[in-house]
Amino acid sequence: MIKSLDLTVSILYIIGIVGIGLWSGIKHRRKNKGNAASEYFLAGKTLHWPMIGLALFATNISCVHLVSLAQSGFDTGLLNGNFEWMAAFTLILLALFFAPFYIKSGVATLPDFLEKRYDRASRDWLAIVSVVSAIIIHIAFSLLAGGIVLHTLFGVDMYTSVIIISLLTALYTIVGGLTAVVVTESIQTVVLLTGAIVISIAAYHRMGGWQPMVDVLQQHDQMNKLSMMRPHGDESGMPWYAVFLGYPVLGIWYWCADQTIVQRVLGAKDENHARVGPLFCGFIKILPVFIFVLPGLFAYTLSQSGLLDVSSLRTATGINSKGIYTLMITQLLPTGLIGVLVAALLSGLMSQVSGALNSISTMASYDIYQRYYPNATDKQLVIAGKISAGAALVLSLALMPLLNSYESLFNGLNDIIAHIAPPITCVFLLGVFWKKASAVSAKYTLWIGSALGVIIFIINKLYPHTIIGHIPFMMMAFYLFCICMLIQVSFSYIYPVQHTSESSTLYWKTPWEPLQSPGWRGLLNYKFLSVVLLLVMGVLFWLFR
Template sequence: MCCPVPVPHQLIQFWHRKDCTRKTNNRHMTEISLSSIDIAIIIGYFMLIIGIGVWVSKRTETGEDLFLAGRTLGWGVIGFSLFASNISSTTLIGLSGDAYRTGISVANYEWMAAIVLILMAVFFIPYYIKSSITTIPEFLENRFDVRSRKYFSIITIFLSIAVDTAGGLYAGALVVQVFFPEIGIWYTILGLGIFAGLYTAAGGLKAVVYTDVLQAVILLTGSTILTVLMFSNFDFSWEAFRSTVSDDHMSMIRPLDDEALPWLGTLIGVPILGFYYWATNQYIVQRVLGARDIKNARWGAMLGGALKVTALFIMVIPGAMAISVFPGLEDPDMVFPTMVANVLPIGITGLVLAGLISAILSSIDSTLNSASTLITMDFVKPKNPNLDNKQIGKIGRWTTIILMLVAVLWAPNIVHFEGIFRYIQQAFSYIVPPVVAIFFMGILWKRGSRHAAFWTLVSGHSISFLIFILSINGYIELHFTITAGLLTALSFLIFYLISIFGEAPEEGSMDTIIWKPKDAKPSEPLPWYKDYRFHSAMIVLATVAIVIAFW
């Protein structure tokens, strides 16, 4: 599902670019080229990825192996995979590009993710792991009924393929073209799609998460090196750097009328988008569902949250530094490629580019695997309950390949919908609110009814669609994050009213699902340094310090 970072504003315009000419420091970059060493490193990297896929595929037999890695994932793999699956081409390029264009307030999406992962660990992971569900929509059936499960599953499948997978293929192809302009857009999309589709179908979630770990380490290392080298342009002096940018540009809490991200949007909208993405999104939560136990699931969430806190320093601030290092870039989306090509030394450039392409593939393979899981487990298996695990695995593989072909065929058509592609990204602000309401009310309030859940989804999305149409036609002028917060409040109200005036769930039927304070405790006695609540406190303190420092 879509990450809550805004899609790069000029991403679609890559298609129309005749060349890569850009003015930087009164000079022209006619083309971003790679050395033979860089190219060799990229080839070697992807040979390693293929090797991992082949190795894992030999150990992937059942549906549970394919979809949930046999529920054997440890906390380190989960944490790095959570981070890596989120770092798509739009995230890397979007963070640095928005920091260059509007300022570092875009980092609010990153530190808020850490807070949301803590909430997931407290409220939702206990149920997700104890109930042994395979898909997130299963929660809605267990808590409410099959109507809500299928409704949410259909929405997730459509958005995963039409927006996330196809959009990832298209955006990824455009990024690859910056470095390899001689390769046509269609061939690049096809190549990315086939590569991601085949090794996802072969190795399933385990292949995805193992490559995620490698990719995360490369991107974290490469981004750190990039930050250090960018900082060296200011003789490692923070004061020298701050003198080159305005105070507004280095402020994360922006005025109410700010175009990029107003403070009210940060307060009421970003948490809503973040909760949907991190706690209810199949392709993200699937990593948690594959944990070997609740301890590893929570530790993995804490590691993912800690890694998200670092994004401000190694992905956002370098974009702000580029203002004086590479002034005059007309296209903010060229900031990250420009830094990689001109700042990193030979060898490291190829490694980081390999990691970037792998990040693109990670988002693609994650959405393919999650959509395949939803179709197989939410629609095929309920109609064919006698299917064994091997048959389910086979169906899942073929479903992955078919979905890959659909996304590949659709992806090139995105060029015809420049404005709509951006609108679709913002449309998550209208899709998310009813879902967030029924998940939170469902786990915190036992009086919430099955009819309330279904009709909150239907009526909430109907109202959201109307507001969306009015907004894009200029009749309502609210930042999309503020709209998300207001629509969520309305969805909570709809759920509450229908529940109060409708039938109540059977007494005692919700006892195993409704959250209780004891659920927040570790599943077994642990020393303080292994207690996820201690980890949570450290992440909160770090986040508060960052917000205060960059207020």
């Protein structure tokens, strides 16, 4: 249980964020009354690169990451840091190849882009899958992780605390639109990073530095916990080749083709801001390994040294490491700073939920409501979006008990993504890079690929000891992607593409075409930043190989 000072800090933070969100959203919409729907859903396309980068990071990082990456650090060491560092490569793809298309086509949603490149059927399917995935992946998992933390710290019922926080988040998100989301996410990113750095320093200080941690790992024959590149047959089920083959399938969908993430890019002021924003986020993504995953590894060595009491986490089958982050907060930090960490956790929860709700409302309005009511006014679109966001929040709360059955929330989240992403990644990649990718092939790839993903997911859960059940989810994502590629290429030759005047402009003629744009001069040039980010990531992977 935390003390009154920390509770006060947490409550004041929540009130402050809600107030700022409402104020910024309402002020922006009053100032820009031209297109009410555009102002609400895309912030009037006025976002600059720093806010885009910070908002991308804040939407990505939630309570799931703070809690589960620490849990993974405790259980398997730095291994799951691959999900953070590999994201930099897909953010480079977003900046170089995808963002220019999205800005040039003037779309409000990614399903809208698929209709322009393929057909209406592809748009409809992606809209449905995107809304469902946002509810499960971006909201329900975040609420679950937040509920676990709030229950441990405050002793209140998990569902009661989450309902209160989510309703407050929904208040400023539904009222203020994307402007409120991005402004609050920028603040929350700073708070979240500050809190994570505080707990990292506290764990480092309690351990006595890096070398004492290494000494403990050597004593317990656990030096592999410092390696991110594991050999074939590693018990984690994530050897190095699974990372390089499987992650791009998950990452391209998540960072380049998921509305919840890419909506920040769609609201960019121009192409350069849309490109530099994701690259800025790529540099920020270096931090989570050191401030989210590494503290969990420190917690493991601290517990082995008797410097961290994990007796409250012991069960009949071992240690339930889901609560390790909360344990670190209460045992490693003094009063006052605990409140800052709780604020950081709430930042992760609120930013994830707010971003997902705004994206759901955008897709529900533009891709679903407007489909059946093509003459709908801006006011009607905004109302439909608000109602959709409210319904999505209720459904997410209902899913929490089901998702809580996963032993590791982070692995559970990525397990679901691995079965959703392959067909979407396939149709976006081939649509952007291959002239012959046809509308019929995209439609069948989305339908068949999604059905395969659902069937295999169900088989894994009902019959985990089958051959399919023994395939790690990263490799399963790669295999499903290969099947989807085969499906789309085959159907593209069976049903040749018939380009419209619009779709004929929505693919790159050569891989070098998107690089012809000169970009800004100086250090903020997108080509220069891409090269620097690639070099930095190469060095980091070599150091922690």
